[in-house]
Amino acid sequence: MYKKELIEIANTKLLKVTNRPEIVMCKGQGMYLSDIEDNEYLDFIGGWAVNCLGHSPDVISNILAKQSRTLVNASPSFYNLPMLEYAELLINNCCFERVFFSSTGAEANEGAIKLARKFGYVCKNGAADIITTQNGFHGRTLTTMSATGKEQWETLFEPKTKGFFKAIFNDFESVKNLATEKTCAIMIEPIQGEGGVNVATKDFIQKLRAFCDKENILLIFDEIQTGMGRTGKLFCYQHYGIEPDIMTLGKGIGGGFPLSALLAKEKLNIFDPGDQGGTYTGQPLSMSVGLAVLREILDKDLVENSRKMGDLIKKQLCELSKQYEIEDVRGQGLLIAFDLLQTKGNDFVNKCLKDGLLINAPRDSSIRLMPPLVVKEKEVEKLITILKNNLKIRKIA
Numbered sequence: 092m093y094k095k096e097l098i099e100i101a102n103t104k105l106l107k108v109t110n111r112p113e114i115v116m117c118k119g120q121g122m123y124l125s126d127i128e129d130n131e132y133l134d135f136i137g138g139w140a141v142n143c144l145g146h147s148p149d150v151i152s153n154i155l156a157k158q159s160r161t162l163v164n165a166s167p168s169f170y171n172l173p174m175l176e177y178a179e180l181l182i183n184n185c186c187f188e189r190v191f192f193s194s195t196g197a198e199a200n201e202g203a204i205k206l207a208r209k210f211g212y213v214c215k216n217g218a219a220d221i222i223t224t225q226n227g228f229h230g231r232t233l234t235t236m237s238a239t240g241k242e243q244w245e246t247l248f249e250p251k252t253k254g255f256f257k258a259i260f261n262d263f264e265s266v267k268n269l270a271t272e273k274t275c276a277i278m279i280e281p282i283q284g285e286g287g288v289n290v291a292t293k294d295f296i297q298k299l300r301a302f303c304d305k306e307n308i309l310l311i312f313d314e315i316q317t318g319m320g321r322t323g324k325l326f327c328y329q330h331y332g333i334e335p336d337i338m339t340l341g342k343g344i345g346g347g348f349p350l351s352a353l354l355a356k357e358k359l360n361i362f363d364p365g366d367q368g369g370t371y372t373g374q375p376l377s378m379s380v381g382l383a384v385l386r387e388i389l390d391k392d393l394v395e396n397s398r399k400m401g402d403l404i405k406k407q408l409c410e411l412s413k414q415y416e417i418e419d420v421r422g423q424g425l426l427i428a429f430d431l432l433q434t435k436g437n438d439f440v441n442k443c444l445k446d447g448l449l450i451n452a453p454r455d456s457s458i459r460l461m462p463p464l465v466v467k468e469k470e471v472e473k474l475i476t477i478l479k480n481n482l483k484i485r486k487i488a
């Protein structure tokens with residue numbers, strides 16, 4: 092089919108939910124995506140921080156072929172082999188004792204919110220309020236939209252789920268001021284991804300942990316974007332010398348296959364049968380992929396590559412900022428952002444797209460990079476060359 096016809100289908104048949112360029116992707120290999128006209132794109136969006144092993148990795152295609160010949164679905168009412176093997180490996184590599192599997196990040200966060208409220212009902216006189224943060228992002232179901240701190244969403248789809256209060260990120264006093272005896276949890280992203288890559292300070296997180304311990308409040312880390320090696324540690328909480336009570340994972344956990352997880356401390360194994368579930372929880376295909384992805388991350392030490400390549404990219408961006416109109420290079424591991432002076436983020440994204448580079452603009456003048464964890468120096472070099480070609484030179488005062 093010709094591109095014109097395909098775009099016609101897109102324009103007339105798909106429910107419009109976002110603006111997309113007139114490009115139809117058809118292939119992915121390693122760090123590159125290709126479209127139906129054989130244009131190649133160096134991918135520093137990484138499927139939105141998802142394709143941690145790159146595009147079409149053998150590890151995923153092999154296990155999908157093997158598992159789909161063995162067992163695709165056994166129903167959520169039975170255990171299955173990959174589910175148990177994966178649960179054990181995941182738990183052995185983090186500070187939690189219990190896991191519940193689902194398919195999307197928002198679903199994992201819904202589970203975390205329900206678990207926190209169950210804790211409030213069982214252990215804290217019915218406390219159900221949850222403190223989240225301004226500019227935080229937790230998903231697009233109605234409840235996770237309620238938890239999200241996007242100003243534009245405040246009045247959308249009313250009435251939303253009640254009981255969420257938005258504190259200022261990295262401002263402990265603002266969190267403290269919102270806490271009452273009705274608060275059951277504080278839920279944050281250690282690095283706000285969609286909010287523009289805002290990194291939580293160690294002081295902020297450690298104060299939150301101490302405050303939660305004192306007030307019997309749960310600390311929930313939404314690591315859907317920061318987990319699975321993205322920030323140069325397997326999980327971002329490991330940068331802070333603390334342990335959350337609940338953590339959610341998504342995106343990179345399945346390397347492109349829909350998979351998410353809710354992890355919790357043993358004391359939170361308090362759901363009654365029927366409180367939580369789902370047709371696809373622990374589905375053998377996603378479990379075998381999750382297991383294979385985690386094994387690959389550990390075996391190939393991709394967490395170290397994330398740290399090393401992240402440091403290299405940040406160093407090169409800081410060098411660029413001396414000559415070109417960029418500032419505030421920030422982030423950890425391979426979750427990096429910088430701000431543009433006098434250029435709109437989307438205009439810059441479109442210019443780079445024409446040069447075959449995929450990057451993202453989470454805010455007006457911010458650019459975000461979240462490449463696969465397998466990125467190598469030669470691809471970083473190409474990234475910097477294309478950025479340089481499109482950046483404005485600083486005016487000397």
Ligand SMILES: Cc1ncc(COP(=O)(O)O)c(C=O)c1O
Nearest residue numbers: 195196197228229230284315316
């Ligand atoms: C921190 C965070 N939480 C939750 C979500 C929602 O995940 P999903 O789109 O898989 O539902 C996202 C997605 O961008 C995210 O970045």
